[in-house]
Amino acid sequence: MAYKKKSVEVAGTFKSNPFAVDFPKERELIVMTAAATGLRSKRDGLTSEAGVDVASLSDLLATEGVTLQPLFGVPEEHLRAEAASLPPSVNAPDLSIYYRVQAPDERLDELAAKLLTHDLVEAAYVKPAGEPPVVASSTLDLVEEINQMLPREDDAPPISPDFNVRQGYLDPAPAGIDARYAATQPGGRGANVNVIDCEWSWNFSHEDLMTNQGGVVVGAAGGDDNHGTAVQGEIGGDLNGFGIVGTAPDALFRAASFATMPTAAVIRQAANLLRPGDILLLEIHRPGPRATGAGQQGFIAIEWWPDDFDAIRYATSRGVIVIAAAGNGAENLDDPIYNVRPAGFPASWMNPFKRSNRDSGAILVGAGAPPPGTHGRDWGPDRSRLDFSNFGTSIDAQGWGREVCSTGYGDLQGGATRNVWYTDTFSGTSSASPIVVGTVACLQGILRNRGRIPLSPARVRDLLRSTGSSQQDAPGRPATQRIGNRPNLRQLISSALQTSTFAGVQFTGTLQANQSARWFTFNWPAHWHVVWTVVPATQKPGSPEIRWNIQVERATDAFITYWINVTNITTVPVTFEARYNVLGW
Amino acid sequence: MSVGVQFTGTLTANATQKWFTFNWPQQWHVEWNVVPTSPVPGAPQIEWDVEVERASPTAITYWIKIHNLTAVPVNIEARYAVMS
Numbered sequence: 001m002a003y004k005k006k007s008v009e010v011a012g013t014f015k016s017n018p019f020a021v022d023f024p025k026e027r028e029l030i031v032m033t034a035a036a037t038g039l040r041s042k043r044d045g046l047t048s049e050a051g052v053d054v055a056s057l058s059d060l061l062a063t064e065g066v067t068l069q070p071l072f073g074v075p076e077e078h079l080r081a082e083a084a085s086l087p088p089s090v091n092a093p094d095l096s097i098y099y100r101v102q103a104p105d106e107r108l109d110e111l112a113a114k115l116l117t118h119d120l121v122e123a124a125y126v127k128p129a130g131e132p133p134v135v136a137s138s139t140l141d142l143v144e145e146i147n148q149m150l151p152r153e154d155d156a157p158p159i160s161p162d163f164n165v166r167q168g169y170l171d172p173a174p175a176g177i178d179a180r181y182a183a184t185q186p187g188g189r190g191a192n193v194n195v196i197d198c199e200w201s202w203n204f205s206h207e208d209l210m211t212n213q214g215g216v217v218v219g220a221a222g223g224d225d226n227h228g229t230a231v232q233g234e235i236g237g238d239l240n241g242f243g244i245v246g247t248a249p250d251a252l253f254r255a256a257s258f259a260t261m262p263t264a265a266v267i268r269q270a271a272n273l274l275r276p277g278d279i280l281l282l283e284i285h286r287p288g289p290r291a292t293g294a295g296q297q298g299f300i301a302i303e304w305w306p307d308d309f310d311a312i313r314y315a316t317s318r319g320v321i322v323i324a325a326a327g328n329g330a331e332n333l334d335d336p337i338y339n340v341r342p343a344g345f346p347a348s349w350m351n352p353f354k355r356s357n358r359d360s361g362a363i364l365v366g367a368g369a370p371p372p373g374t375h376g377r378d379w380g381p382d383r384s385r386l387d388f389s390n391f392g393t394s395i396d397a398q399g400w401g402r403e404v405c406s407t408g409y410g411d412l413q414g415g416a417t418r419n420v421w422y423t424d425t426f427s428g429t430s431s432a433s434p435i436v437v438g439t440v441a442c443l444q445g446i447l448r449n450r451g452r453i454p455l456s457p458a459r460v461r462d463l464l465r466s467t468g469s470s471q472q473d474a475p476g477r478p479a480t481q482r483i484g485n486r487p488n489l490r491q492l493i494s495s496a497l498q499t500s501t502f503a504g505v506q507f508t509g510t511l512q513a514n515q516s517a518r519w520f521t522f523n524w525p526a527h528w529h530v531v532w533t534v535v536p537a538t539q540k541p542g543s544p545e546i547r548w549n550i551q552v553e554r555a556t557d558a559f560i561t562y563w564i565n566v567t568n569i570t571t572v573p574v575t576f577e578a579r580y581n582v583l584g585w
Numbered sequence: 586m587s588v589g590v591q592f593t594g595t596l597t598a599n600a601t602q603k604w605f606t607f608n609w610p611q612q613w614h615v616e617w618n619v620v621p622t623s624p625v626p627g628a629p630q631i632e633w634d635v636e637v638e639r640a641s642p643t644a645i646t647y648w649i650k651i652h653n654l655t656a657v658p659v660n661i662e663a664r665y666a667v668m669s
Binding site for chain 2: 010081278317318319328450451452453454456499501526529531549550551552553554555556557560561563583584585
């Protein structure tokens with residue numbers, strides 16, 4: 001698929017960005033070892049907790065002059081403890097089997113091939129460098145340029161104007177997500193919700209990003225900070241009467257940087273700083289199997305790579321809502337090419353974009369067109385897929401992929417200090433994803449304010465898919481090229497707050513004299529508050545007949561299994577019934 | 586009827602831990618429910634029970650004892666439902 005080159009025409013005089021810095025780009029050689037080996041990589045060499053002979057692997061590494069470094073920066077036994085003793089059916093991520101090999105870039109492919117020949121190595125692959133979802137120009141002129149805005153030359157006024165009216169994405173549906181309505185609800189600006197944005201760099205000194213921010217909490221920032229600053233503004237722009245305002249300005253915004261650490265390690269560390277119901281944003285994509293080398297064509301969401309998938313899975317299994325840019329590669333993620341296991345991936349790998357295979361639990365966000373006429377420009381029918389946006393059945397929701405007014409870049413307001421820069425044209429799945437993050441932060445804030453159960457990752461996904469303003473057709477880009485609905489907070493809030501109460505008998509059973517037995521009942525929505533009661537149906541007046549207790553299993557993100565242990569404390573058979581009462585959610 | 590989350594926490598492998606939550610109006614009928622938030626399919630992860638303290642003529646303290654049945658840490662959330 002080829003792009004048509006377009007340019008965003010904005011009146012004014014612009015200058016080059018004196019603060020521009022390239023994003024650090026580093027490929028990563030990832031090695032996976034067999035879990036049964038119980039490998040440990042320590043300063044003085046490799047050992048095996050399972051007593052496996054690792055000498056030949058040590059020799060290979062020594063010959064090549066490299067070492068295996070635990071990818072997640074944590075000793076294997078610590079990570080292994082999380083995975084140990086689980087039933088064989090469990091598919092929980094075992095992060096202890098991941099290692100990184102650092103070497104000059106030109107050696108990585110050759111090293112991966114050599115390591116892959118060793119019996120103890122299950123996978124060895126070179127991960128392309130991740131990049132923020134922008135589309136850089138190409139020499140072939142096939143690729144559309146976005147997020148290449150330059151700052152205006154003219155100085156900013158002493159006090160920045162109020163640009164709020166230019167933030168149409170906050171408006172009522174279907175044009176926007178109706179964050180203006182959410183803001184009228186207690187907690188509806190994201191109060192008591194934590195957000196961590198994973199990318200490269202941010203300007204935490206910006207005049208409009210001074211409150212409710214906690215700086216960089218994982219890694220060290222590096223590279224151009226306009227992208228991160230625009231993302232931050234969309235979510236957390238201050239409520240102060242000038243500049244812009246974020247979708248969820250009361251949420252605590254913090255940052256985790258890919259500039260100095262492996263991406264999977266950043267995701268895990270950031271997840272450890274969040275509570276269930278908090279939000280992790282992944283502003284990154286990588287060149288996939290169809291990348292052409294022309295700009296970011298063929299770039300895809302990072303869950304396709306095994307270590308990133310497991311890190312995301314780690315986060316969502318802790319109840320953290322992971323929202324990820326689907327990528328600007330113009331790719332159909334349902335294409336069979338994504339079923340093909342790349343050389344070096346583990347034999348167990350399956351295409352995560354086909355969620356019936358396996359599911360990271362993340363929410364993937366595509367880029368949709370804003371209403372025609374926004375800022376005087378037309379990108380096609382409102383909510384139609386933008387040409388650069390990836391699409392497919394795994395995409396959960398869309399946000400504005402053009403004309404997003406936020407902090408940074410300086411094409412709306414420039415000036416000598418970048419602390420007063422604003423943009424009118426932040427774009428891509430980069431600009432779309434923070435809109436969905438802000439949406440979810442508003443929802444969780446409202447629920448938390450009411451003391452309600454925060455939404456789980458699966459519940460957020462379900463609500464985003466079942467509500468909102470539907471995707472529209474565009475010439476050559478029909479709505480069957482799925483990017484999902486644009487969120488509508490008025491609908492979402494109503495759906496999330498809806499609750500119900502009902503009761504019934506789940507099963508009956510009989511216990512012989514003094515017998516104990518256990519029953520289980522599964523696929524109970526995890527967000528339901530369910531109270532169980534077990535009562536005898538056999539009449540035996542004068543003394544107690546049964547005793548029971550409940551054990552609970554979180555089977556998946558979405559469902560709970562209840563295990564009900566019942567003991568007959570009489571010397572005769574007793575029939576009983578197990579009753580449920582759903583008290584709400 | 587109102588339902589909500591009173592607290593979240595983490596239990597280490599096989600641990601039993603007791604939390605308390607206080608100043609609940611004595612006239613409220615409160616049901617407690619504890620669920621894991623870390624999916625691990627195949628077996629029960631936790632069990633729990635509630636003990637009750639009449640802290641004052643007007644207030645009740647609930648003590649919620651949670652037992653991790655597994656050999657790995659489990660994240661939990663304790664939910665309440667005020668029936669009336």
